[in-house]
Amino acid sequence: MxxxxxxxxxxxxxxxxxxxxLGRAHRLGPGPAxxxxxxxAACAAAAGxxxxxxxxxxxxxxxxxxxxxxRCGAAQLRRRAVAGPRAHGARLRACGAGRAPGLGVGADRPAGHGRGQHAGGWAALRAVSAVASPPxxxxxxxxxxxxxxxxxxxxxxxxxxxxxxxxxxxxxxxxxxxxxxxxxxxxxxxxxxxxxxxxxxxxxxxxxxxxxxxxxxxxxxxxxxxxxxxxxxxxxxxxxxxxxxxxxxxxxxxxxxxxxxxxxxxxxxxxxxxxxxxxxxxxxxxxxxxxxxxxxxxxxxxxxxxxxxxxxxxxxxxxxxxxxxxxxxxxxxxxxxxxxxxxxxxxxxxxxxxxxxxxxxxxxxxxxxxxxxxxxxxxxxxxxxxxxxxxxxxxxxxxARAGFARDTGNLPSLRLSGAPCSFAPLAQPDMGLYAIVDDAGWVYRMLEAGVRTVQLRIKDAGAHELRHEIRRAVAAARAAGAQLFVNDHWQFALQEGAYGVHLGQEDLQAADLPRIAAAGLRLGVSTHAYWEVCRAWALRPSYIACGPIHATQSKAMPWIAQGEDNLAYWCGLLPLPVVAIGGMDVPRTRRARACGAAGVAVMSAITAAADPQRAAQALLRAAAQAGPRHPGPPRARPTLA
Missing domain, CATH: 3.40.1190.20 (Ribokinase)
Known part of the structure; x- marks a missing residue:
């Protein structure tokens, strides 16, 4: 209660x-009760x-x-000389009608703090405020x-x-x-x-x-x-x-x-x-x-x-x-x-x-x-x-000083219960195009197109069919020297010898992470916000996926798109391969690589294309054509809707 x-x-x-x-949704107010x-009564007005x-x-x-x-009224303020440098009250000017300083904020107020320093009066102040208005x-x-x-x-x-x-x-x-x-x-x-x-x-x-x-x-x-x-x-x-x-x-x-x-x-x-x-x-x-x-x-x-x-x-x-x-x-x-x-x-x-x-x-x-x-x-x-x-x-x-959020040494771990563990690095850390498909047949097609990192993401299948698809996909990827990650189904991935497992945040607590690590499987983890990155960072996974970078219809989520600034920030902060996911196409793939993404995860732009193999090859070329490096902002922006 x-x-x-x-x-x-x-x-x-x-x-x-x-x-x-303030112009934003009310999420930071009081608790539910x-x-x-x-x-x-609270902030009593300075005048009576x-x-x-x-x-x-x-x-x-x-x-x-x-x-x-x-009690200092306008007449007293007018009599007082303003001395000292700007940092010591030079902006204080007389307030009209005997008000205490700063309490009158009507549009028609005759005077106020700092007005005399701007030739354009309040219009100039509003123009300045429009340039940069911190919270x-x-x-x-x-x-x-x-x-x-x-x-x-x-x-x-x-x-x-x-x-x-x-x-x-x-x-x-x-x-x-x-x-x-x-x-x-x-x-x-x-x-x-x-x-x-x-x-x-x-x-x-x-x-x-x-x-x-x-x-x-x-x-x-x-x-x-x-x-x-x-x-x-x-x-x-x-x-x-x-x-x-x-x-x-x-x-x-x-x-x-x-x-x-x-x-x-x-x-x-x-x-x-x-x-x-x-x-x-x-x-x-x-x-x-x-x-x-x-x-x-x-x-x-x-x-x-x-x-x-x-x-x-x-x-x-x-x-x-x-x-x-x-x-x-x-x-x-x-x-x-x-x-x-x-x-x-x-x-x-x-x-x-x-x-x-x-x-x-x-x-x-x-x-x-x-x-x-x-x-x-x-x-x-x-x-x-x-x-x-x-x-x-x-x-x-x-x-306290600016720049703290760009230093990896300041990134905490959000510890899960159980023994700590870490995972093997990727054999091919520069993944480029990372195709996400939903059956073994699609895995074959991606390997034929030249993709060398693939995720098998099957959501609706019985245990027998699921295991059969994973077995076929693992065999094909192994023959091609590719990195195959199985989404969610870590038990079958272990049994069939998959290269790695990709887990969402909701699956981390239920998975036997020490067992997965001991078997030598690589681990990828989805993240959307600071606390999820900290939870992933505690595991030292093989890669961290950040998304959604752009709006996507492939999955319902409570997150707003992170954008390329956030992607560049995470790529600069994390000393692990970062995978960009969400709403990717050819030009966005090129820009994601310029942000520093080691891999660009793509689903619909391939599977919904008229010619999926040609679409995959175009994305492969885009992933190899990154432009100048995006430096990224001082910190990520909020992403929870």
């Missing part, structure tokens, strides 16, 4: 302005209860005392005066993902690399004012929370999430909860009241929660999570409290110092299992938890599903640990 979010009284107002500008009903002439929908009335921390994510957390964790780490992680990061300070800390000297929560009114200012002009796709400082501030954030989701019901607003309960130096960041508020108000609203093992135990009222089974049980217990997905990180495990791998347990609607990477031996790990949660939030902001977001967070944090540096005499900060 999912827990319904506890109703919070409308203690302070919330005014969310602007139309839903989290309604997008009437908004509670008056409407201030705003023409946009008011979610709730503002309290008379809200926003006491932002927006908020971090609501504590400020680290030493610059290693908290908001500072969050914003570095957002930047590594090309996400525009906004920050609301929930707590101030006096700390350095060795200790936290003092913590002070900001007032709920000040937090409300910050959130209202952001909501007025910079609505987020994702909100990430860290240290919030007080139970009241937790409630303020929960109300704001409700209001944002009510204002943007189509696109939704994801919530990533990093339950920062203490520092690595030992300082406690949360008393019992804060812990209770996180359980009651944030977990039921969360899209993803990212505790370490110690934090997961505290959230559940347990002493320790002693082993893997306890971690898996804890993830399910946390998910039962409302989050769509849970990632329990393993950097703080009791045996971490001795463990060769850093393992996180992922429980998401799309996938579950242990994400593993070699542990980074470094003293500079300050801010790793903040980086992990913020990286996941940034991935969600780009439209990735929860499981993919956690994979990307693992990659980004591993890269950040590898580039940590000293900044003071204690533990230095991790350094």
């Amino acid at each position: 999912h827990r319904r979010p506890r109703h919070l009284p409308a203690a302070a107002g919330c005014r969310l302005h602007g139309a839903d500008a 989290q309604p997008l009903g009437p908004a509670h 209860g008056a409407d201030r002439g705003c023409r946009h929908r008011r979610a709730l009335a503002c309290g008379a005392g809200d926003g006491a921390g932002l 927006i994510a908020w971090t609501v957390a504590g400020s680290d005066s030493g610059g290693g964790a908290g908001l500072q780490a969050d914003l570095r992680a957002f930047d590594a993902f090309d996400v525009h990061g906004c920050s609301a300070v929930a707590a101030l800390t006096a700390q350095h690399s060795r200790a936290v000297e003092r913590i002070e929560a900001v007032s709920p009114q000040m937090l409300q004012s910050q959130l209202a200012a952001l909501a007025a002009d910079l609505p987020p796709r994702v909100v990430k929370t860290g240290m919030l400082g007080s139970a009241t501030n937790v409630e303020v954030v929960a109300r704001c999430i409700d209001a944002l989701r009510a204002a943007h019901p189509l696109s939704g607003v994801a919530l990533v909860v990093d339950p920062v309960l203490g520092a690595s130096s030992g300082a406690s960041f949360a008393d019992d009241a804060v812990l209770r508020a996180v359980r009651e108000h944030l977990l039921p609203r969360a899209t993803l929660v990212t505790p370490n093992r110690h934090e997961a135990a505290r959230l559940l009222g347990l002493p320790v999570l002693a082993d893997a089974a306890a971690v898996e049980h804890a993830a399910r217990a946390l998910q039962a409290q409302g989050p769509r997905a849970v990632a329990i990180t393993g950097g703080d495990a009791a045996t971490a110092a001795q463990a060769a791998d850093s393992e996180d347990y992922l429980l998401a609607p799309q996938a579950e299992g242990w994400l593993a990477l070699p542990r980074v031996d470094t003293p500079h790990h300050h801010g790793s938890g903040c980086t992990y949660a913020s990286a996941a939030a940034a991935a969600l902001a780009h439209g990735f599903a929860e499981a993919e977001a956690v994979v990307l967070a693992k990659m980004a944090t591993h890269h950040a640990l590898r580039h940590g540096y000293a900044a003071g005499s204690g533990a230095g900060p991790v350094h």
